[in-house]
Amino acid sequence: MFETVLVANRGEIARRIIRTVQRMGLKAVAVHSEADVKLPYVREADESVAIGPAAPAQSYRDVEVLLEAARQTGAEAVHPGYGFLAEDAEFARRVQKAGLVWVGPSPEAIEAMGDKIRARNLVAEAGVPVSRGTTRPVGDVEEAVRSAHDIGYPVMVKASAGGGGMGMAVAEDEAALRVELERVRGFAQRMFGDPSVLLERFFPRVRHVEVQVLGLADGRVVALGERDCSVQRRNQKVAEETPSPAVTPELREQLFAAAVRAAEAVGYRNAGTVECLLDADSGEVVFLEMNTRLQVEHPITEMVTGIDLVEQQLLVAAGRPVTFDPDAVPTSGHAIELRVNAEDPVRFLPGPGLITAWEEPRGPGIRVDSGYTVGNTVTPHYDSLMAKLVVHGADRAEALDRARAAVAAFRVEGPKCNLPFFAELLVHPEFVSGDYDTGIVARMRG
Amino acid sequence: MEVRAEMVANVWKVVVAQGDSVTDGDTLVILESMKMEIPVLAEGDGTVSTLHVSEGDVVQEGDVIAVIE
Numbered sequence: 001m002f003e004t005v006l007v008a009n010r011g012e013i014a015r016r017i018i019r020t021v022q023r024m025g026l027k028a029v030a031v032h033s034e035a036d037v038k039l040p041y042v043r044e045a046d047e048s049v050a051i052g053p054a055a056p057a058q059s060y061r062d063v064e065v066l067l068e069a070a071r072q073t074g075a076e077a078v079h080p081g082y083g084f085l086a087e088d089a090e091f092a093r094r095v096q097k098a099g100l101v102w103v104g105p106s107p108e109a110i111e112a113m114g115d116k117i118r119a120r121n122l123v124a125e126a127g128v129p130v131s132r133g134t135t136r137p138v139g140d141v142e143e144a145v146r147s148a149h150d151i152g153y154p155v156m157v158k159a160s161a162g163g164g165g166m167g168m169a170v171a172e173d174e175a176a177l178r179v180e181l182e183r184v185r186g187f188a189q190r191m192f193g194d195p196s197v198l199l200e201r202f203f204p205r206v207r208h209v210e211v212q213v214l215g216l217a218d219g220r221v222v223a224l225g226e227r228d229c230s231v232q233r234r235n236q237k238v239a240e241e242t243p244s245p246a247v248t249p250e251l252r253e254q255l256f257a258a259a260v261r262a263a264e265a266v267g268y269r270n271a272g273t274v275e276c277l278l279d280a281d282s283g284e285v286v287f288l289e290m291n292t293r294l295q296v297e298h299p300i301t302e303m304v305t306g307i308d309l310v311e312q313q314l315l316v317a318a319g320r321p322v323t324f325d326p327d328a329v330p331t332s333g334h335a336i337e338l339r340v341n342a343e344d345p346v347r348f349l350p351g352p353g354l355i356t357a358w359e360e361p362r363g364p365g366i367r368v369d370s371g372y373t374v375g376n377t378v379t380p381h382y383d384s385l386m387a388k389l390v391v392h393g394a395d396r397a398e399a400l401d402r403a404r405a406a407v408a409a410f411r412v413e414g415p416k417c418n419l420p421f422f423a424e425l426l427v428h429p430e431f432v433s434g435d436y437d438t439g440i441v442a443r444m445r446g
Numbered sequence: 447m448e449v450r451a452e453m454v455a456n457v458w459k460v461v462v463a464q465g466d467s468v469t470d471g472d473t474l475v476i477l478e479s480m481k482m483e484i485p486v487l488a489e490g491d492g493t494v495s496t497l498h499v500s501e502g503d504v505v506q507e508g509d510v511i512a513v514i515e
Binding site: 186348349352382383 | 452453454455458459478479480481482483484501
């Protein structure tokens with residue numbers, strides 16, 4: 001097994017990966033930009049390498065600088081975390097060409113699922129239900145109008161190469177479609193370097209339910225649990241829970257089977273997540289996309305299964321068996337994650353700054369994965385996530401109780417912070433009932 | 447009325463042009479900050495008399511984005 005792992009990421013996920021690498025008796029190498037030199041993950045690693053200025057293009061997304069850091073430190077494996085180059089097939093190839101182990105799926109699987117249209121077509125062929133939408137990028141505006149007419153309004157216009165909830169817009173009718181097509185294309189070109197867009201049927205009342213899968217070294221794909229990620233603002237998740245209150249045992253079986261089929265369709269190895277939409281009105285489930293990496297919200301699955309997903313990723317990458325019985329995935333209790341962001345709790349506008357107070361909650365069932373501590377500066381160069389507050393309970397009611405207490409005990413001063421939003425969410429009748437959909441945050445603020 | 451940026455951000459889309467009439471709630475520009483798209487809205491009715499930003503600009507908190515008269 002490799003002995004040294006370079007973590008090609010920053011903040012809370014770098015810290016969390018380093019923790020498992022070290023627990024397994026391996027050596028962890030951290031990389032950091034000039035903006036992140038004082039973050040806890042840098043000093044907690046066994047070795048750290050300065051890789052450039054704050055701008056991601058010149059640091060965390062700079063392939064040459066990352067490979068050089070690996071070479072310099074004798075790293076034998078690279079864990080890309082999430083975001084940055086985690087789903088960059090070319091980076092995965094370069095890592096492998098450098099003789100290093102890539103902790104993730106094959107470059108081919110990354111490519112197959114990275115193009116949303118190709119992914120939908122691929123899984124549809126494998127018998128996975130997909131939403132009505134275009135099977136290739138829309139050509140000109142008139143073709144888009146014809147496709148939208150076939151799909152039925154309202155339609156979602158999405159950047160084919162997009163991610164992170166960006167580059168999406170809903171069009172209720174043809175006039176809106178013409179406007180949104182131009183907007184989304186322009187955005188996609190600027191953000192992703194690819195103006196391709198696709199159209200999908202938009203469900204007004206929908207839940208976002210995803211399945212954690214793991215492709216083992218022996219070729220089997222197992223489903224480890226589902227997560228409900230319907231609490232979103234600006235199409236980005238802010239709170240997640242498992243099990244999903246909307247998923248019955250029968251639906252769970254269907255979801256898991258579909259997710260495993262989708263992953264098998266690309267010969268998937270290592271951790272991945274199959275994202276689906278559950279139409280709250282009809283109960284219909286459709287494949288949305290597959291994320292070929294570890295997700296931000298993976299800790300809630302860890303809390304109910306007792307499985308360390310990063311450990312399994314490293315073992316699978318090393319060709320080894322996992323630590324649990326794939327035929328008997330344990331599951332116990334309920335877990336909720338709240339993304340503590342540097343943003344105001346009312347309008348969710350970002351507010352970076354120097355952290356002048358930082359006190360994490362502690363207690364039974366509480367886990368905090370944080371990227372920062374007092375004295376660190378949250379800068380505007382990266383996303384606004386400061387910490388993940390993860391809470392487990394024997395059932396949903398206990399998890400909610402513990403979460404309320406944990407939110408009240410978490411003290412952050414300096415940057416803007418959305419903890420008061422979570423205090424509201426955790427007593428909001430719609431959320432407490434479990435019967436909510438992706439419109440919940442808009443209704444709370446509407 | 448001066449419409450100002452509320453935080454450091456990149457201007458990723460300029461939606462209106464100088465001379466356009468706008469009504470309360472119309473999107474003037476869309477900013478990107480910390481991996482989020484943030485629309486900047488007109489807070490009243492009027493005409494865009496000056497637009498101070500172009501796509502790709504970086505704005506600081508307090509910078510004027512547009513003047514509506």
